[in-house]
Amino acid sequence: MIENEPGEPGTVSGRMRDALRAAHLYYMQDLTMDAIAHELHTSRSSISRLLSHARASGLVEISIHSPLDLPSRIEQEILERHEVHAQVVPVPDHASDVDRLDRVALSAARILGQYVDSNQTIGVAWGSTMTAMSRHLVPKATHNTEIVQLNGAGNVRTTGILYASELLRRFGDAFGARVQQFPVPAFFDDPETRRAFWRERSTRRLLDLQSRMDVALFGLGSPFAEVPSHVYQGGYLERADYEALSRDGAVGDVATVFYRADGTTDGIALNERATGPDFSVLRRAPRRVCVVSGKAKLDSLRGALAAGLITDLIVDEGTARALIESRA
Amino acid sequence: MIENEPGEPGTVSGRMRDALRAAHLYYMQDLTMDAIAHELHTSRSSISRLLSHARASGLVEISIHSPLDLPSRIEQEILERHEVHAQVVPVPDHASDVDRLDRVALSAARILGQYVDSNQTIGVAWGSTMTAMSRHLVPKATHNTEIVQLNGAGNVRTTGILYASELLRRFGDAFGARVQQFPVPAFFDDPETRRAFWRERSTRRLLDLQSRMDVALFGLGSPFAEVPSHVYQGGYLERADYEALSRDGAVGDVATVFYRADGTTDGIALNERATGPDFSVLRRAPRRVCVVSGKAKLDSLRGALAAGLITDLIVDEGTARALIESRA
DNA sequence: AAGCCGTGTGCACATACGTGCAACGGAGAC
DNA sequence: GTCTCCGTTGCACGTATGTGCACACGGCTT
Numbered sequence: 001m002i003e004n005e006p007g008e009p010g011t012v013s014g015r016m017r018d019a020l021r022a023a024h025l026y027y028m029q030d031l032t033m034d035a036i037a038h039e040l041h042t043s044r045s046s047i048s049r050l051l052s053h054a055r056a057s058g059l060v061e062i063s064i065h066s067p068l069d070l071p072s073r074i075e076q077e078i079l080e081r082h083e084v085h086a087q088v089v090p091v092p093d094h095a096s097d098v099d100r101l102d103r104v105a106l107s108a109a110r111i112l113g114q115y116v117d118s119n120q121t122i123g124v125a126w127g128s129t130m131t132a133m134s135r136h137l138v139p140k141a142t143h144n145t146e147i148v149q150l151n152g153a154g155n156v157r158t159t160g161i162l163y164a165s166e167l168l169r170r171f172g173d174a175f176g177a178r179v180q181q182f183p184v185p186a187f188f189d190d191p192e193t194r195r196a197f198w199r200e201r202s203t204r205r206l207l208d209l210q211s212r213m214d215v216a217l218f219g220l221g222s223p224f225a226e227v228p229s230h231v232y233q234g235g236y237l238e239r240a241d242y243e244a245l246s247r248d249g250a251v252g253d254v255a256t257v258f259y260r261a262d263g264t265t266d267g268i269a270l271n272e273r274a275t276g277p278d279f280s281v282l283r284r285a286p287r288r289v290c291v292v293s294g295k296a297k298l299d300s301l302r303g304a305l306a307a308g309l310i311t312d313l314i315v316d317e318g319t320a321r322a323l324i325e326s327r328a
Numbered sequence: 329m330i331e332n333e334p335g336e337p338g339t340v341s342g343r344m345r346d347a348l349r350a351a352h353l354y355y356m357q358d359l360t361m362d363a364i365a366h367e368l369h370t371s372r373s374s375i376s377r378l379l380s381h382a383r384a385s386g387l388v389e390i391s392i393h394s395p396l397d398l399p400s401r402i403e404q405e406i407l408e409r410h411e412v413h414a415q416v417v418p419v420p421d422h423a424s425d426v427d428r429l430d431r432v433a434l435s436a437a438r439i440l441g442q443y444v445d446s447n448q449t450i451g452v453a454w455g456s457t458m459t460a461m462s463r464h465l466v467p468k469a470t471h472n473t474e475i476v477q478l479n480g481a482g483n484v485r486t487t488g489i490l491y492a493s494e495l496l497r498r499f500g501d502a503f504g505a506r507v508q509q510f511p512v513p514a515f516f517d518d519p520e521t522r523r524a525f526w527r528e529r530s531t532r533r534l535l536d537l538q539s540r541m542d543v544a545l546f547g548l549g550s551p552f553a554e555v556p557s558h559v560y561q562g563g564y565l566e567r568a569d570y571e572a573l574s575r576d577g578a579v580g581d582v583a584t585v586f587y588r589a590d591g592t593t594d595g596i597a598l599n600e601r602a603t604g605p606d607f608s609v610l611r612r613a614p615r616r617v618c619v620v621s622g623k624a625k626l627d628s629l630r631g632a633l634a635a636g637l638i639t640d641l642i643v644d645e646g647t648a649r650a651l652i653e654s655r656a
Numbered sequence: 657a658a659g660c661c662g663t664g665t666g667c668a669c670a671t672a673c674g675t676g677c678a679a680c681g682g683a684g685a686c
Numbered sequence: 687g688t689c690t691c692c693g694t695t696g697c698a699c700g701t702a703t704g705t706g707c708a709c710a711c712g713g714c715t716t
Contacts, residue, residue, distance in 0.1 A: 023392050045665080090353060107357060374694085377674085
C-alpha cells in the first residue's frame with residue numbers, strides 16, 4: 001500500500017514519510033493513534049509501531065530543559081568544585097548496580113546526541129558501560145564524522161574484535177559515521193611488542209586520529225571494587241597484574257590506562273602494556289565525556305577528576321551525591 | 329509532602345523539581361508512570377498530571393526533525409517559488425475549516441518557540457487565528473522580551489480591550505515577556521482622528537516599538553471568503569466599507585491593512601483608517617511569521633506573498649498544495 | 657512450480673494512561 | 687477558633703497504547 005521508490009531522487013522511503021506525518025499528527029496535533037490510523041488508512045497498531053520507529057530513529061526528539069535557574073544543586077556543586085559539567089541521572093537509592101548502569105547508560109545514550117556533530121572525530125573506549133550505551137543510541141544524521149576506537153579489546157581467549165566491532169558499528173550506524181577499529185589486545189604481554197606495534201604505520205594513522213579527537217567518550221574502570229568492571233572479568237589481567245596495580249596504588253583506569261587517587265600515572269608498570277591513549281593525548285580532546293554509575297567507582301571517579309580527564313560527566317544520583325558529600 | 333520554600337535561593341518549588349525528575353524518568357529512562365509514582369512516593373495519577381504539567385510548561389520539549397533531505401516536496405517548492413520558509417501542517421482533506429484552523433493553530437503554537445528568543449520585540453496581530461494559537465502556547469523562558477500589539481481590536485460595540493488583552497497576556501505569560509497593548513479600535517471612523525492619535529507621544533512610543541520588531545506574527549484576513557474572518561463579524565466594518573474594499577480590489581489584510589492580489593496597497597481608502605502597521609514598517613521585521621489555514625484564504629495568501637510580507641509560513645497541507653498547484 | 661525466508665499487517669489481549677469525582681488539608685476571612 | 691475556599695490527592699473507571707501471534711505478500715532458491 002506504500003509506494004517506495006528508493007532510486008528516485010526527491011521521493012523518499014514512503015515509510016519515513018509516513019512516520020514523519022504520524023509524528024506530526026501525534027506529537028504536534030495531539031491526535032490519538034486511532035485517528036491517525038484512519039487518516040493514513042492503516043491500523044492503529046501499525047501507527048503505534050510507526051511512532052516507535054520515529055522515536056527510535058531520532059526523527060522525534062524529546063529533550064528536557066531544566067529552567068536554567070535550577071540545574072540541580074548537585075550539578076551546580078560539581079561544576080564549582082571540579083569545573084566539570086555534570087548531568088545527574090536520577091536513580092532510586094535502592095536500585096541495584098546493574099539497574100543503575102542500565103539507567104545511566106540509557107540516559108547517556110540519549111544525551112550523547114548533544115555532543116556529537118558533523119566533521120568530528122569521536123573516540124570511544126570499550127567496556128561494559130559503553131556496551132550498554134551502544135544498545136540505546138538515538139540516531140542523528142551527521143556528515144564526515146569518524147568514530148575511533150580508543151583501546152584494544154582482545155584478551156587471552158578471544159581477539160575481542162567481534163565484540164568491539166559490534167559496539168563501534170552501533171555508534172557508527174547511529175551517527176552515519178565511519179568507524180576506525182583498533183584490532184589489538186586490551187593489554188600487550190610485552191611492553192616491547194607494544195612499542196614495536198606503535199611504530200607501524202597503520203597504527204600511527206590511528207594514533208594520529210586519536211590525537212585529533214573532538215570528543216572522547218569513556219567509562220571508568222575500578223579494579224578493586226566489589227563488582228569489577230568488564231575488563232577484569234574475561235582474562236584480561238592476571239593475579240600478578242592486580243598485585244602490581246595494588247602496589248602501584250592504582251584506583252582506576254580510563255581505556256586501560258591506570259591512575260592513582262591523585263590522578264598521577266607515572267611509574268604504574270601496567271600502563272607500559274596498555275593500549276589506550278596516554279592522558280596527555282586524551283586531554284587534547286576539547287570534550288571528554290565520562291559515564292559512570294555506582295558508588296563502587298567513586299574512588300576511580302575522584303582520581304579521574306584529579307587527573308583532569310573529564311569535561312562532561314554523566315553520573316547516577318547516588319554517586320554524584322556521594323562525590324560532593326565526601327569532602328564538603 | 330513537598331517542601332516549598334520560594335524565598336530561599338537555590339531551592340525551588342518542589343513541584344517543578346518533581347516534574348523535572350519525573351520527566352527524566354519517563355522520557356529518558358522509559359520507566360512507567362507506576363514505577364515513577366513509586367519512586368516519588370505518590371500515586372500514578374499524580375505522575376500523569378505532573379507529566380502533563382511538564383509538557384505544558386515547556387519543561388519537556390518534543391521536536392520533529394525532518395531528515396534534512398526531505399523537507400516535503402511542498403515546502404521545498406514554496407521556498408523556491410516564494411523564498412519563504414514554509415511549515416506544512418498535515419490535515420486530512422475532508423477536515424472542516426474549523427478543524428483546520430484549530431490544528432494549524434495548535435501546531436503553530438508549538439512551533440513558535442523556535443522563533444522567539446530573549447531580548448526581542450515581538451509584534452502580534454489580532455484575529456481568530458492568533459486567538460486559537462494563544463490557547464496552546466508552550467512556555468519558554470526568555471529575558472527582556474517584549475510583546476507588542478500590532479493593531480487595535482475595538483469595534484462599535486466593545487473596546488475589544490478585554491479580548492485583546494487576554495490574548496496578549498497569554499503570549500506574554502508564555503514567554504515571560506512584557507506586554508504593550510494598543511488600546512484603539514480596529515478601524516477609526518475618521519482618518520483625521522487616526523492621524524491625530526498617531527501624533528500622541530504615547531502612541532508614537534508604541535509605533536516606535538513596532539518599527540523595531542524582531543518578529544512579527546499574524547494571520548490573514550480574507551474579506552470576501554465564504555467564512556469571513558473574525559474581524560468582519562463583530563461590527564468592525566459596515567456594508568459600505570465592504571463595497572469600497574471590493575471597488576478597490578482588496579483581497580485580504582494583515583493586521584487591518586488591506587492589499588490587492590498583486591500586493592499593492594496604494595489607494596485603498598480603508599487603510600487610511602486602519603490601525604495596523606504600514607507594510608513598509610512591517611517589512612522591517614527580519615522575521616515575519618504568517619499562520620494561515622483554509623483554502624478560502626488562498627487569494628489572500630497569494631497577495632501577502634506578492635507583497636513580500638512573509639518570511640515564514642505555517643499553513644495547512646491542502647492550502648499549501650493549492651498554492652503551488654495553482655500556477656505550477 | 658513449489659518451497660522458503662523475511663518483512664510487514666491486523667487482530668486480540670494485557671497494560672499503561674487520562675480524568676471525573678469525592679475527600680482532604682492548609683491559608684486566609686471573619 | 688472555626689468556617690469557607692481553593693488547590694491537590696488517590697481511587698475507579700473508560701480509553702489509549704504496546705505486543706505476541708497468525709497470516710499474507712513478494713523475492714529468491716531449488
